Structure formats: structure tokens, C-alpha cells
Amino acid sequence: xxxxxxxxxxxxxxxxxxxxxxxxxxxxxxxxxxxxxxxxxxxxxxxxxxxxxxxxxxxxxxxxxxxxxxxxxxxxxxxxxxxxxxxxxxxxxxxxxxxxxxxxxxxxxxxxxxxxxxxxxxxxxxxxxxxxxxxxxxxxxxxxxxxxxxxxxxxxxxxxxxxxxxxxxxxxxxxxxxxxxxxxxxxxxxxxxxxxxxxxxxxxxxxxxxxxxxxxxxxxxxxxxxxxxxxxxxxxxxxxxxxxxxxxxxxxxxxxxxxxxxxxxxxxxxxxxxxxxxxxxxxxxxxxxxxxxxxxxxxxxxxxxxxxxxxxxxxxxxxxxxxxxxxxxxxxxxxxxxxxxxxx
Amino acid sequence: xxxxxxxxxxxxxxxxxxxxxxxxxxxxxxxxxxxxxxxxxxxxxxxxxxxxxxxxxxxxxxxxxxxxxxxxxxxxxxxxxxxxxxxxxxxxxxxxxxxxxxxxxxxxxxxxxxxxxxxxxxxxxxxxxxxxxxxxxxxxxxxxxxxxxxxxxxxxxxxxxxxxxxxxxxxxxxxxxxxxxxxxxxxxxxxxxxxxxxxxxxxxxxxxxxxxxxxxxxxxxxxxxxxxxxxxxxxxxxxxxxxxxxxxxxxxxxxxxxxxxxxxxxx
Numbered sequence: 001x002x003x004x005x006x007x008x009x010x011x012x013x014x015x016x017x018x019x020x021x022x023x024x025x026x027x028x029x030x031x032x033x034x035x036x037x038x039x040x041x042x043x044x045x046x047x048x049x050x051x052x053x054x055x056x057x058x059x060x061x062x063x064x065x066x067x068x069x070x071x072x073x074x075x076x077x078x079x080x081x082x083x084x085x086x087x088x089x090x091x092x093x094x095x096x097x098x099x100x101x102x103x104x105x106x107x108x109x110x111x112x113x114x115x116x117x118x119x120x121x122x123x124x125x126x127x128x129x130x131x132x133x134x135x136x137x138x139x140x141x142x143x144x145x146x147x148x149x150x151x152x153x154x155x156x157x158x159x160x161x162x163x164x165x166x167x168x169x170x171x172x173x174x175x176x177x178x179x180x181x182x183x184x185x186x187x188x189x190x191x192x193x194x195x196x197x198x199x200x201x202x203x204x205x206x207x208x209x210x211x212x213x214x215x216x217x218x219x220x221x222x223x224x225x226x227x228x229x230x231x232x233x234x235x236x237x238x239x240x241x242x243x244x245x246x247x248x249x250x251x252x253x254x255x256x257x258x259x260x261x262x263x264x265x266x267x268x269x270x271x272x273x274x275x276x277x278x279x280x281x282x283x284x285x286x287x288x289x290x291x292x293x294x295x296x297x298x299x300x301x302x303x304x305x306x307x308x309x310x311x312x313x314x315x316x317x318x319x320x321x322x323x324x325x326x327x328x329x330x331x332x333x334x335x336x337x338x339x340x341x342x343x344x
Numbered sequence: 345x346x347x348x349x350x351x352x353x354x355x356x357x358x359x360x361x362x363x364x365x366x367x368x369x370x371x372x373x374x375x376x377x378x379x380x381x382x383x384x385x386x387x388x389x390x391x392x393x394x395x396x397x398x399x400x401x402x403x404x405x406x407x408x409x410x411x412x413x414x415x416x417x418x419x420x421x422x423x424x425x426x427x428x429x430x431x432x433x434x435x436x437x438x439x440x441x442x443x444x445x446x447x448x449x450x451x452x453x454x455x456x457x458x459x460x461x462x463x464x465x466x467x468x469x470x471x472x473x474x475x476x477x478x479x480x481x482x483x484x485x486x487x488x489x490x491x492x493x494x495x496x497x498x499x500x501x502x503x504x505x506x507x508x509x510x511x512x513x514x515x516x517x518x519x520x521x522x523x524x525x526x527x528x529x530x531x532x533x534x535x536x537x538x539x540x541x542x543x544x545x546x547x548x549x550x551x552x553x554x555x556x557x558x559x560x561x562x563x564x565x566x567x568x569x570x571x572x573x574x575x576x577x578x579x580x581x582x583x584x585x586x587x588x589x590x591x592x593x594x595x596x597x598x599x600x601x602x603x604x605x606x607x608x609x610x611x
Contacts, residue, residue, distance in 0.1 A: 093435070096432075096434055096435075151359070152358070152359040222453075223454065225448070225451075225455070225456060226448070226453055228437070228441070228445060229448050231434065231435050232431070232433050232445070235428065236426070236428055236432055236433075238395075238396075238397055239417075239420075239421060239424070239426035239428075240421055240426075240445060240449065240501070241417050241418040241419075241448045242417060242448060243416065243417050243418075244417075281435075285436060285438075286435035287437065287441055289456070
């Protein structure tokens with residue numbers, strides 16, 4: 001079945017509306033799940049009151065749950081999911097490969113090393129997050145520097161292989177620190193961070209996450225038409241009038257910023273940036289003008305749903321990274337077997 | 345008629361390696377130049393240098409008298425339309441979306457395609473006779489249809505010079521003829537001002553069929569330049585390709601073809 005006919009069956013606005021509805025459902029379920037359930041009516045009542053529409057007919061305890069506990073976690077989950085999905089969509093187009101995820105250039109391994117180093121040095125939580133963020137940016141900076149020093153070869157290939165090699169090196173750094181870490185105190189904290197979790201998220205984390213995600217989303221939105229042309233490869237894109245080096249640097253910088261900000265708050269959460277853009281492309285096609293909003297909403301809904309599962313499935317919270325992998329692997333295998341239409 | 349595309353003493357190559365040098369020729373608007381030459385003769389490298397995908401190692405390329413050195417990709421894209429040998433697209437864009445990408449250089453980096461861009465894309469689809477393919481998936485059309493769509497994309501670009509890299513490679517016989525007919529029509533202009541067309545091929549017959557000029561690239565040098573009849577001779581084919589051919593006129597129009605001598609099954 002041709003993609004156009006497939007897309008023709010469901011108009012884009014309807015698909016996007018459907019994904020938005022999924023997100024709203026995920027938000028309502030997330031608020032009503034937990035030790036102190038909040039109904040959608042209470043949530044709507046409080047939001048209306050805060051916007052100055054009517055008085056707050058909500059118990060103070062409910063307000064605390066919404067405002068200080070569950071609200072920040074729900075919004076953070078949405079932002080992390082949206083950011084990872086948006087960077088994944090940009091990278092898959094830029095590197096012209098369906099198996100590319102936002103950490104292809106080593107941002108996750110750099111963030112991991114930064115965070116683990118922070119835990120190893122017994123730094124406060126905020127400093128650990130800062131080190132994760134800096135580590136992620138630094139790793140990609142090194143990969144970019146290496147790639148621009150190697151000339152006369154396929155620049156995309158050099159970037160990806162450089163990312164893999166630098167990532168492996170950083171991974172061995174993480175392994176060394178785990179080996180050296182205090183096994184009673186530091187090692188559990190390191191393991192916990194590497195598995196990814198949103199359980200300790202507060203309003204400060206949210207405030208730190210919003211600016212980089214919004215700032216990084218902007219160039220992707222602005223360059224949406226150029227990103228389509230970039231999927232044709234450097235030669236064709238240049239011949240069509242795109243300054244490919246500039247666009248590539250801007251997109252890599254934006255995706256790196258977004259991913260580094262996300263993982264510095266959530267820890268390593270794999271699969272989202274790989275799977276969600278893939279699914280979104282199957283739904284609305286490859287044109288970035290439709291792909292980006294779909295991937296953002298779908299990523300937000302997906303990670304929020306997974307986080308809600310993580311904190312409600314068992315007596316203790318399950319690590320987010322483990323759950324995304326457990327859900328991601330079968331979905332990816334299914335895509336591999338049946339979803340090939342989107343790619344070839 | 346003044347030259348639309350002038351190549352002056354051009355040297356070209358990859359990185360440190362110089363592939364060819366001393367290449368110079370002029371092509372006027374409405375003319376078709378066929379680039380012939382054996383494998384490894386430097387045709388593709390010359391194309392990439394013409395298009396600015398590789399920096400020239402020496403000499404210059406002029407369009408309507410203007411030196412293209414230092415032009416931005418955008419300015420180049422407004423002068424040159426490029427039809428690659430095989431489109432590298434790997435995503436399931438529709439043919440219409442693909443042709444619309446030809447308008448990239450006509451709008452700002454951040455702006456969506458305007459109504460005029462959509463109109464240009466539709467006109468290009470119409471002109472190539474592939475409007476019925478507009479909604480089809482790029483990855484699910486045939487090689488011949490894809491070649492037509494790539495030409496439509498280059499046409500939507502509204503360039504002055506159209507560069508086609510072996511446009512008939514890997515096409516079946518019928519599609520080869522259709523593509524060549526289109527290329528000739530684009531040069532003739534059909535009412536509008538014709539494009540300057542440069543295309544490369546391995547088949548001398550294609551030069552006889554549609555080219556006004558032939559440039560023979562051999563060992564990185566411009567070995568011959570002139571009309572197809574003057575350039576493609578039995579002596580040249582022996583010298584450059586190492587094969588014995590007979591150049592004969594056939595059919596009602598007396599179009600010339602190259603017949604290999606001694607290539608015959610026994611009996």
C-alpha cells in the first residue's frame with residue numbers, strides 16, 4: 001500500500017488530534033494513579049482557579065499533590081519524552097538511518113560519565129545533574145571536533161562512527177568508576193541513575209528542563225522544510241541549495257541540548273528516541289512539518305504512560321530505563337517484521 | 345549566441361588528487377552537450393565541480409558570463425538543476441513532496457512553500473507527464489518513473505543549466521527513449537527559453553540522437569569537442585575505447601549509430 005494512500009485514509013489533523021487525545025488520557029490516568037488519586041475534575045478545578053476562572057473548590061491536600069508532587073513529575077515525563085522523540089526524529093532524518101537514536105553521537109554516555117563522576121565525588125544532586133548535562137554536551141563536542149578534523153570522507157559516516165567510538169570510551173570510564181565506587185553507598189546510586197527514573201523529580205528539575213527543551217525545539221521547528229531536503233544526502237541537498245554543514249551543526253546542537261537536558265534529569269532512558277519517531281513516521285509520513293508535532297505529542301504520551309506504569313506496577317518503583325526497554329524491544333521487533341513499509 | 349555555460353581551463357579532483365585539468369568548453373542556451381568518455385575518465389568529478397559540490401582545482405565556471413566561484417549553495421541551485429544518477433532518498437515521501445523540494449532555493453530557510461512553489465511543482469509534474477504519480481510513494485515507483493520525477497524536481501528548481509548524470513543508466517529501453525525525448529524537449533524550450541543541458545552517457549547513439557555538442561573526456565583531458573558527427577568516429581572509438589566500430593547512418597533520418605565490428609555469434 002503506498003504511503004500516500006495510507007496517509008490519505010486518515011487526514012493529518014485527525015491523526016494529530018488522536019495523538020493529542022492519547023496524551024490527555026495519559027495525563028488523566030497519571031494524576032489518578034498513586035497513593036492519593038486526583039480526579040480529572042479536581043485537576044480541571046484547580047487549573048481553572050489558578051487561571052483566575054472561579055474559586056478553588058479543591059482540598060489543600062489535593063492542591064499539594066497536584067502542584068508539588070505529581071504535577072512536576074507528570075510535566076517532566078512529558079518534556080523528557082517529547083524532547084527525546086523530537087531529537088530522535090531530527091537525527092533519523094539527518095543521518096538517514098532508522099536505527100539512529102538521540103544518543104548516537106555519545107550524548108548519553110557523556111551524561112552518564114558526568115553523573116557517575118558527580119556521584120563518585122559525593123556532590124549534591126543539582127551538581128550531579130549539572131555534570132551530566134555538561135558531560136553530554138562535552139562528549140558530542142569531542143565527536144564533532146574529531147569529525148571536522150577528518151576530511152575527505154563521508155561526513156555522516158565519520159560522525160556516527162566517531163560517536164560510537166567515543167561512546168565506548170566513555171562507557172569504560174563509567175565501568176571504571178563503578179568498580180572503584182563505594183559498594184554500599186555510591187554504587188546503588190550510580191546503578192539507580194543509569195537505569196533512569198523520575199521518582200525524585202521536583203519543581204526545580206522542571207524549571208531547569210523547560211528552557212533548554214524549548215530553545216532546542218525552536219530551530220527544529222524553523223528548519224522543518226530544510227530537514228526534509230537533508231534526508232536526500234549531502235550531495236543532493238547541496239545541489240538543491242541547502243548549506244548542509246550549517247544545517248547539520250544547528251540540528252546536532254539542538255538535538256544534543258535537548259537530549260542532555262532530558263537525561264540529566266531522568267537518567268538514561270533508552271528506546272524512546274528511537275521508537276517514537278519511527279511510529280510517528282508510520283502514522284503521518286516522513287515530512288518533518290507533520291512528523292515533528294506528531295513525534296513530540298506521541299513521545300510525551302508514551303513516556304508519561306511508561307512512568308505511570310513504573311510507579312504503579314509493583315510495590316517498589318521499577319526503573320524507567322528497564323521498562324522502556326521491555327516495551328521497546330517487542331515493538332521494535334514488530335516494526336522490523338511488519339512495519340518495513342515506512343522505510344523501503 | 346553568447347555562451348550560457350562557459351568552462352575555462354578547469355582542473356578538478358578529490359582532495360589532493362587531481363583527476364582532470366585543462367578542460368574548457370562553451371554551451372549556449374537551448375543546446376544539449378553530451379559528455380562521453382570511458383569509466384574513470386573524470387566525468388562524474390567534472391560534474392561535481394561544475395555544480396560546486398567539489399571546489400575547482402583551477403580555472404573557472406561561468407554562467408551567463410558570471411564566475412560561479414564563491415557562490416552560495418542557494419545561488420548555485422538557482423543556476424544549476426541537478427539530476428543525480430539515482431536519487432538517494434530513502435524516506436517514503438510522495439512524488440509531489442519530492443518535486444516540491446526542487447523549490448528549496450526559492451524560499452527562505454525557515455519558510456514554508458508558497459502557492460507559487462506548489463504551482464511550479466505541479467507545472468513540472470505536468471510537463472514531464474507524471475502528474476498521475478503525484479501522490480505515489482517515492483520508494484514504490486519504478487526506476488523510470490523516479491528518473492522522470494528527478495527531472496521534474498530539477499525543472500521545478502527553474503535553473504538555467506540542467507545537469508544530468510547518466511540519466512538513462514539502469515533504465516529499460518522504453519524509459520531510456522522517453523527520458524532522452526524529455527531532455528531534448530527541455531533544451532528546445534517549447535515556447536519558453538530553452539535550458540542549457542549537460543548530460544553524461546556511455547552510449548554514443550544518445551549523442552547522435554539528441555546532442556548538439558559532444559565533449560569527450562579521456563584521462564582527465566578534453567580529448568575532443570564538437571558536433572557528434574565530428575567527434576564520434578571509428579578512429580576516435582578505437583583510440584579511446586579500444587574497440588573497432590563502424591559508424592553507419594540508418595533509418596529514414598539517417599541517424600548515425602556505432603556498430604561494433606566482429607561482435608557476432610558464430611554461424
